[in-house]
Amino acid sequence: MSKKIFYFSATAGKKEDTLLYQTTDEEEIFFKENNTDSLQQTYNKALDFCIKEKIDYLVLSHDDVIFENVTRERILKNFEKFDMFGVAGATQCSLNKPVLWHLMGGGFQGGNLHGAVAHLSDSKKQMTAFGPYPNRAVMLDGVFLAISKKVFKKVKFDESCPSRWHMYDLDYSLTAHNKKFKVGVSDILITHASPGLTNVTDEFKKGEDWFLKKHKTSK
Secondary structure: OOOOEEEEEEOOOOHHHOHHHHHOOOOOEEEEOOOOOOHHHHHHHHHHHHHHOOOOEEEEEOOOEEEOOOOHHHHHHHHOOOOEEEOEEEOOOOOOOOOOHHHHOOOOOOOOEEEEEEEEEOOEEEEEEEEOOOEEOOEEOOOEEEEEHHHHOOOOOOOOOOOOOOOHHHHHHHHHHHOOOOEEEOOOOEEEOOOOOOOOOHHHHHHHHHHHHHHHHHO
């Protein structure tokens, strides 16, 4: 029986206005339009849908990306190695502020970062190479997450997080790793239109405190 893959993205507006919709023609993506829920709430609804519909694999993507080499074959090939994977992540997690995966992973000189992501700058693509991939990881960047049913049946996004747009990815991937699932960085390549975190808000800081308290307690 053919494996079922569900592609999902949430957007605050209409899907037609998103870069993902405008640049994707191979994979059919379901968009949650006019989304006002937190990403944790929204992604949990996607998980529940996948369980109900007996979906094998869930792919979660930000709406401001371009899929460069995302194909069904490549997704399935990476699931032969991993139970959950992304496009960038780290093989260690130092539970200290700032709660950013590449810094908790030791920074660019530490040798613990993996993956590569292109960013748009003045309409030109500039690649950021974090480190060799595919590779096992303990935490992942949430710009692109692929999750198998063996994981999403056991792990939910934690809706108690006070940050609606941050920490969901680090918390989920680290939780999956701690539950002994194979988490990794794949050979999937994307281009991200956003430069990432540019403003540390009070909400982000509350999310940091929540994340550190949760995972230091669980160690």
